[in-house]
Amino acid sequence: MTSIDFKFFIENDSNPFVLFSSSGKLKYLNTSAEILMGSCNPKELFKIAISYAPKSFGYNKTVLDLSFGSFEFYGINVLYENEDIIGMHLYNKPMAKVDDSSLLEGYTLTNLNLLLQANIELFDINYRGKIKLLTDYDIPKLQIHQNNFSMLLRHIFSQFLENKNLEITMKIKLGERVVVKDTRYSIIILQVRSSSRDKEYDKEIELLALKNHINIHFKESATILEIPAIA
Numbered sequence: 001m002t003s004i005d006f007k008f009f010i011e012n013d014s015n016p017f018v019l020f021s022s023s024g025k026l027k028y029l030n031t032s033a034e035i036l037m038g039s040c041n042p043k044e045l046f047k048i049a050i051s052y053a054p055k056s057f058g059y060n061k062t063v064l065d066l067s068f069g070s071f072e073f074y075g076i077n078v079l080y081e082n083e084d085i086i087g088m089h090l091y092n093k094p095m096a097k098v099d100d101s102s103l104l105e106g107y108t109l110t111n112l113n114l115l116l117q118a119n120i121e122l123f124d125i126n127y128r129g130k131i132k133l134l135t136d137y138d139i140p141k142l143q144i145h146q147n148n149f150s151m152l153l154r155h156i157f158s159q160f161l162e163n164k165n166l167e168i169t170m171k172i173k174l175g176e177r178v179v180v181k182d183t184r185y186s187i188i189i190l191q192v193r194s195s196s197r198d199k200e201y202d203k204e205i206e207l208l209a210l211k212n213h214i215n216i217h218f219k220e221s222a223t224i225l226e227i228p229a230i231a
Helices: 006-011 031-036 042-051 112-124 146-158 202-211
Strands: 017-021 026-029 058-068 071-080 085-092 108-110 130-135 142-144 165-180 183-193 215-218 222-228
Touching: 017 031, 017 042, 026 031, 042 071, 042 085, 108 112, 112 130, 112 142, 112 146, 112 165, 142 222, 146 202, 146 222, 202 215
Parallel strands: 130 165
Antiparallel strands: 017 026, 017 085, 058 071, 071 085, 108 142, 165 183, 183 222, 215 222
8 A cells, every 4th residue: 555644634634733742842733733822822732631631542532612712622632652742633613604694784895903993992082091902904804794893892892991901902813714605704803801801791792793793702801703704
C-alpha cells in the first residue's frame, strides 16, 4: 500500500488538534489549533486533556460543551500511545444555518464600524468610565437591521454601566462561516468586556440577539456576539 502523509490532513482539519509533552509543553498545533490559541490558555487545554485521558494507552472520546471566547466545541478525543506525548482533538459545534425567508426584512447595507461608533457615543453621554475600542476597520459593509441592532447594543452596554473601564473589540472570526439560505458568509465577533457585568437582563438580551439572527455568549465579565456578515 502506498505510504500516505497523514500530517497534511491533520494540519488542514477544521477541528483543532494539539499535541502536548508529558509535562504540558506544546509539541504541535494544526492550523485550527493555532487560531484557537488566541482565545485560550494552553495550560487549560492540557488540564482538560489529562482529566479526560484514557486510563491506559489508547483514546477516549467524550461529549461535553467547551467554549473559549467565541469558539465552541461539543466534544473531545484524547489519545496517547506512550508516556511522552498526549494528543487531543476538539470537535467544533455544527455550523449555524439560517433559512428564515423573512431574514432580510428591514435590513440595509451598513458600515458596522460607523453604527457601532454611533452607539458608543450615545452610551458615553451617561457613562463615567473609560472606553477602549479595538476594531478591524477593514470589515466590509453588511446587511443588518440598524434599529434592532442598535437596541441590542444599548442593552448590552447597560450591563457595564457601573464599571470604570470598558473594552469593546470587533473583528472577523477566522476559520468559521455561517450558512444563510445556502450561502456561506463570514462571522463578525463583537465582544464587550469589563471587570464584571449586570446579568439581570440576560434573557431579554438573548431574545433581542435571536431576533437579529445573532448568536450571543454570556461570560462572567463579557458579552460576545457572533454577527453573520451577510453581503
